[in-house]
Amino acid sequence: MIALTGTPVLHTERLTLRAPCPADWPQWLAYFATERSQLSGGPLADDRAWRAFCHHIGHWVMRGYGSFIVTRKGSDTAIGLIGPYHPIDWPEAELGWALWNVADEGKGLAYEAAAAARDHVFRDLGWPTAVSYIDPTNARSAALAKRLGAVLDPAARGPHPDDFVFRHPAPVGGAA
Amino acid sequence: MNAPTLHTARLTLGPATAAHAEAFIAFCASDESRFLGGPAEPRDAWEGVAIAAGLWALRGYGPFWVAESATGAPVGRVGLYYPIWRTEPELAWLVYPAYQQRGFGYEGAIAARDWAYATLGLAPLVSLIDAENTASIRLAEKLGAVCEGPHSPDGGHPTFRWRHPAREVLQ
Numbered sequence: 001m002i003a004l005t006g007t008p009v010l011h012t013e014r015l016t017l018r019a020p021c022p023a024d025w026p027q028w029l030a031y032f033a034t035e036r037s038q039l040s041g042g043p044l045a046d047d048r049a050w051r052a053f054c055h056h057i058g059h060w061v062m063r064g065y066g067s068f069i070v071t072r073k074g075s076d077t078a079i080g081l082i083g084p085y086h087p088i089d090w091p092e093a094e095l096g097w098a099l100w101n102v103a104d105e106g107k108g109l110a111y112e113a114a115a116a117a118r119d120h121v122f123r124d125l126g127w128p129t130a131v132s133y134i135d136p137t138n139a140r141s142a143a144l145a146k147r148l149g150a151v152l153d154p155a156a157r158g159p160h161p162d163d164f165v166f167r168h169p170a171p172v173g174g175a176a
Numbered sequence: 177m178n179a180p181t182l183h184t185a186r187l188t189l190g191p192a193t194a195a196h197a198e199a200f201i202a203f204c205a206s207d208e209s210r211f212l213g214g215p216a217e218p219r220d221a222w223e224g225v226a227i228a229a230g231l232w233a234l235r236g237y238g239p240f241w242v243a244e245s246a247t248g249a250p251v252g253r254v255g256l257y258y259p260i261w262r263t264e265p266e267l268a269w270l271v272y273p274a275y276q277q278r279g280f281g282y283e284g285a286i287a288a289r290d291w292a293y294a295t296l297g298l299a300p301l302v303s304l305i306d307a308e309n310t311a312s313i314r315l316a317e318k319l320g321a322v323c324e325g326p327h328s329p330d331g332g333h334p335t336f337r338w339r340h341p342a343r344e345v346l347q
Contacts (some may be wrong), residue, residue, distance in 0.1 A: 004233050022234050025260075047330075050260045051223070057233045058226030061178060062192065089219035 004060050008124065010068065010116045017068035017082065017113055020057050024069050027078040028053050031100035039098045039138065040081070059085065065125055067096060070113045079104050083117040084125065090159045095121060095130045095168060097144065110144055118148060122171050130168045133158040142166070178232050179240050179255070184287045187280060189240035189254065191232075196241040197225045199250035199272065208273050211306045213332060231258065237296055239268065242284045244275070251275040254284040256292055256301075262329055267292065267301040267340060269315065281315050289319070293343035300342040304328075304335040313338075320346075 007019035020028075032042045032049040044052060060066035063086060070080040080100050086093035097114045099105060121127045132150060134141045142164060150166035158165050181190035204214050204221035216224070231238035239255035252272050258265035267289055271281040292298050303321060305312045316323075316338040327337035 047259065047261050051227055054227040054230030054234060055223050056226075056230070058228065058230030061229035061233065062197070062222075062226050087219055088222040089217070 004057065007060060007066075008120065010120055011073075012112045012116045014073055015109060015113050015116075016071050016073055017116055018071070019060055019066065020053070020069045020078075020081075023076070024078040025053060027100065034100075036100070036102065037098075038135075039141070040096075056081070056085075059087075065121075068113075068117060070099070070109075080110070080113065082110070082113040084121050084127075084130075090133075091157055092129070092131050093121075093127060095132050097132075097141070105140070111147055114144065114148060118168055129170055131156060131158075132166045132168070133160070134164040134166060135160075136162055136164055178229065179238065182240065182287050182291055183245065184283050186245055187251070187284050187287070188243045188245045189284060189287055190243075192225050192229055192241050195248070196243070196250045196253075197222060200225055200253070203270075203272050206273075211309045211312070211333070212270065228253070231256075235265075237265070237292065240284075240288055242271075242280070244280075249275075251280050252284070254281070254288045256288070259330075264302055265292075265298060267303050269303075269312070276311065281311075282318055285315065285319055289340060290346070293346070297343075301340045303338040303340065304330075305338055306333050306335050308333075 004019045010017040029049050031037050032044040035043060037043050056067055065084050067081050067083040067085050069078045070082050071077060072079065080098055082097040084093060085096045095118055097110055099110050118130065121130050132145050134145060145166035148168060150168045153165045153167040156165040179191040181188060201218045201221040203209055204216040207215055209215055228239045235258055237256045239253050239257060242252045242254055243249060244251050252270045254269040256265045257268045269281050269285045289301060292301060303316055304327060305316060320341045321338040324337045324339050326334060328335045
């Protein structure tokens with residue numbers, strides 16, 4: 001099987017974050033068929049889901065970084081997509097997050113993964129700042145942004161006119 | 177995995193670069209991109225470049241970006257395109273308007289086709305071509321492909337399916 005090579009792997013207490021691979025396709029397709037995928041621009045027909053899958057993998061190739069597939073320790077089954085994302089027309093590079101199954105909510109898993117991804121973009125990628133674009137109706141996601149210490153930046157704009165833009169605090173002493 | 181680099185007499189085929197992405201975005205903004213479903217916004221064009229890179233990682237093959245070796249100028253894209261809803265990989269080509277009429281499409285398509293046959297051992301390749309895309313139809317004929325009739329697996333504009341000669345026939 002073909003894979004991206006040389007991509008980082010992040011470990012947290014309960015999770016592993018790694019680059020997407022072909023074996024993630026069934027979970028990806030299943031997620032984007034659900035109403036829950038509104039979190040991520042879905043639901044998508046199969047062909048659009050495939051384009052999005054290729055795009056996210058290609059994002060790693062083009063940018064040298066990309067969003068991580070989240071798995072539970074001890075399993076390689078994808079349960080979410082979390083991390084840096086920057087298509088060319090977005091005002092800034094974003095830190096995004098989505099857990100794909102409602103059963104994984106309420107356990108602090110999204111916080112755990114998003115905190116690891118945030119530390120990665122500041123520490124390893126050297127980002128000077130990071131934002132998260134959140135749909136105003138997505139209260140869960142806004143709560144997570146606040147829990148991560150991010151604050152609303154009223155001066156910044158998102159890719160969609162009504163997005164909330166949360167800005168994450170850079171580490172003390174600036175980006176490494 | 178990303179695209180390997182191939183050299184022909186005048187062309188270099190390889191992975192995407194910033195220059196290739198920029199040229200493709202400019203092409204997609206023009207009406208010349210209508211046979212690829214354009215015109216398209218820069219965001220969608222950039223996504224197209226990323227999708228091409230993603231296909232290499234997923235399939236182990238995909239489209240090559242083509243530059244004129246002497247100048248390094250991006251001239252287009254040739255290679256294999258195989259989205260999941262199709263039943264076989266396509267040999268596809270694109271030469272930007274400023275570089276047409278110079279045989280670049282023929283030269284690049286042969287390199288990509290022969291690479292696909294020699295490296296991947298693929299069955300006779302298919303090309304899907306818009307009925308109104310006369311330049312592309314001429315190239316398919318020059319490559320020895322035969323029209324098998326209408327076939328539009330992606331919806332949109334009606335396309336015709338052209339079948340390339342098998343590897344054994346070309347040897």
